[in-house]
Amino acid sequence: MATIRLYRETDLEEVRRICVRTANSGQDSTPMTEMPDLVPDIFLVPYTVHDPDLCFVVEEDGRAVGYIVGCADTVSFATWFRDEWAPQAGRKYPQPIESPKTWDEMWVYCLHFNSYPRMVMPGIEGYPSHLHIDLAPEYHRMGLGRELMLTYLDALKAAGVPGVHACVSAKNPGGLKYYEGMGFTPIDVPDPAPVVWLGRSTDTRDLTEPKVAAGTTD
Numbered sequence: 001m002a003t004i005r006l007y008r009e010t011d012l013e014e015v016r017r018i019c020v021r022t023a024n025s026g027q028d029s030t031p032m033t034e035m036p037d038l039v040p041d042i043f044l045v046p047y048t049v050h051d052p053d054l055c056f057v058v059e060e061d062g063r064a065v066g067y068i069v070g071c072a073d074t075v076s077f078a079t080w081f082r083d084e085w086a087p088q089a090g091r092k093y094p095q096p097i098e099s100p101k102t103w104d105e106m107w108v109y110c111l112h113f114n115s116y117p118r119m120v121m122p123g124i125e126g127y128p129s130h131l132h133i134d135l136a137p138e139y140h141r142m143g144l145g146r147e148l149m150l151t152y153l154d155a156l157k158a159a160g161v162p163g164v165h166a167c168v169s170a171k172n173p174g175g176l177k178y179y180e181g182m183g184f185t186p187i188d189v190p191d192p193a194p195v196v197w198l199g200r201s202t203d204t205r206d207l208t209e210p211k212v213a214a215g216t217t218d
């Protein structure tokens with residue numbers, strides 16, 4: 001049976017693999033990269049270092065089959081990412097080039113230069129947290145994404161964080177439907193492309209309380 005628990009360092013290799021298998025707008029990015037650590041070193045591993053209390057996995061038969069990771073405060077996270085994480089993690093990769101063309105060149109460039117301005121967007125003030133969620137493809141549409149999100153929102157609420165946002169590729173219809181189903185609504189940010197910015201409150205009553213049918217009386 002699948003269970004949700006906090007991330008542990010021993011999950012690292014499994015969650016890195018899941019990240020790569022879902023990084024191309026929800027699809028497998030394995031054929032696109034010669035550096036399989038690169039995308040996880042941007043969108044997964046730094047959260048487990050900076051905000052380990054907000055990183056959860058779904059475990060089945062002793063291994064992680066999905067995860068949700070995030071940060072309580074995007075401005076603090078982005079500052080740390082720019083000043084500490086990127087210089088250290090960047091040593092593993094070639095120097096960024098000015099006009100990246102390949103998948104790997106693009107993400108090396110993002111790791112070094114693009115993360116802070118793309119993370120700290122005007123419009124996210126009411127949604128200080130942000131997150132990334134990915135499940136191994138064979139575990140989609142089983143309700144595990146819902147359970148992971150509820151776990152994450154409860155942890156944020158307990159930490160006093162009022163809202164959370166996420167960025168989803170406009171080319172990921174399943175991801176967009178998921179966030180819509182989880183009560184996220186669009187956030188107005190300048191120059192959002194190529195992603196859609198979505199946010200919601202950490203109050204989960206809309207997701208957990210039974211809906212009363214309109215027109216019923218007692």
Ligand SMILES: CC(C)(COP(=O)(O)OP(=O)(O)OC[C@H]1O[C@@H](n2cnc3c(N)ncnc32)[C@H](O)[C@@H]1OP(=O)(O)O)[C@@H](O)C(=O)NCCC(=O)NCCS
Nearest residue numbers: 022026134135140141142143144145146174175177178181
């Ligand atoms: C997106 C993802 C995390 C969703 O997790 P999941 O376990 O498949 O989703 P759930 O089964 O918990 O669905 C929760 C709700 O989301 C909505 N939903 C999820 N996937 C959907 C889809 N493909 N189409 C329509 N609605 C969807 C539904 O409202 C669903 O509720 P319901 O089952 O009662 O109808 C998972 O599919 C995934 O890892 N995808 C690849 C990576 C990715 O796209 N990550 C997110 C974008 S950054």
